[in-house]
Amino acid sequence: MDSQLSSLVAENKRLWDKVDELDAYKRRWNLRISGVLEEEGENVKMIILEIFHQVSPGLADVLQSSIDVAHRLGPKLGYTRPCTITVQFLSRSHRHRVWADARRSEVLKQKKIRISEDLAQRTKEARNKLWPLVEKARKEGRRAGFRGPNAVVDGKRISADDV
Template identity: 85%
Template sequence: MDSPAVFAGCRKQTLWDKVDELDAYKRRWNLRISGVLEEEGENVKMIILDIFRQVSPGLADVLQSLIDVAHRLGPKLGYTRRTIIVHPLSVSPRSYMADARRSEVLKQKKIRISEDLTERTKEARNKLWPLVEKARKEGRRAGFGGPNAVVDGKRISADDV
């Protein structure tokens, strides 16, 4: 029979796994937008809409009624480009915004759109990145699905590396 300390450790890890899973679920529609210059008294939602109006005029019109929350992360502390989190009311605006990532307008302004990943997922992806990069250089299909790498349709966990 396992000692209580070993059993408690397993339960604790299971709880952390569940917390991370719930955190990832909560963040699934969020997008992080970085590189946007900060202004005093700004309306972050209007700034986001203006950026997307430049990317695609129709896109901004669609997003105006579908963005629930848009705000900067963390305390001001003299930063001039704090990351913005955008939380849409449904998944469709998120897909529109994610498609805009390749926009020349965003590249010129040095604005980057990314997923709102949990710390645990970021760590796992960082660990798996060399594997994904190598597979891509070899001409194989490789990317990420949650915290896992997917190479030629096969899921690879950070624990497997």
């Protein structure tokens, strides 16, 4: 029974890791946009297209056909913050271009709109757990960031399980 249990536990972990991997891969076509005010009867895709035209003017003619779906997450209107918008692209190269342009966009800063990656829940949890370590390393002047669910400090990969 003990060997069978440990075998099932190992298999369960392997399957969950695979599910997480597939979820993260699927989300590589997505971006999340927060800070866009909600309006009754809005066309979210058109709102996103207007924002992306300002962020990446070089992609203006292809963005219409590059965005597959754009919709809000969560309950409708009436809350203190507007719901986040998820955008799924048909082309990862266009998604990467918008993501890169958004990181240095003055338009987004002025409008207080934030664009971020669409991370899987377990990746977010792992990064939240590792954030104090990354923040401390950065304050010490060391190179630190994230790669997937792992932190990378001075080229050394650190898992949330290691902390």
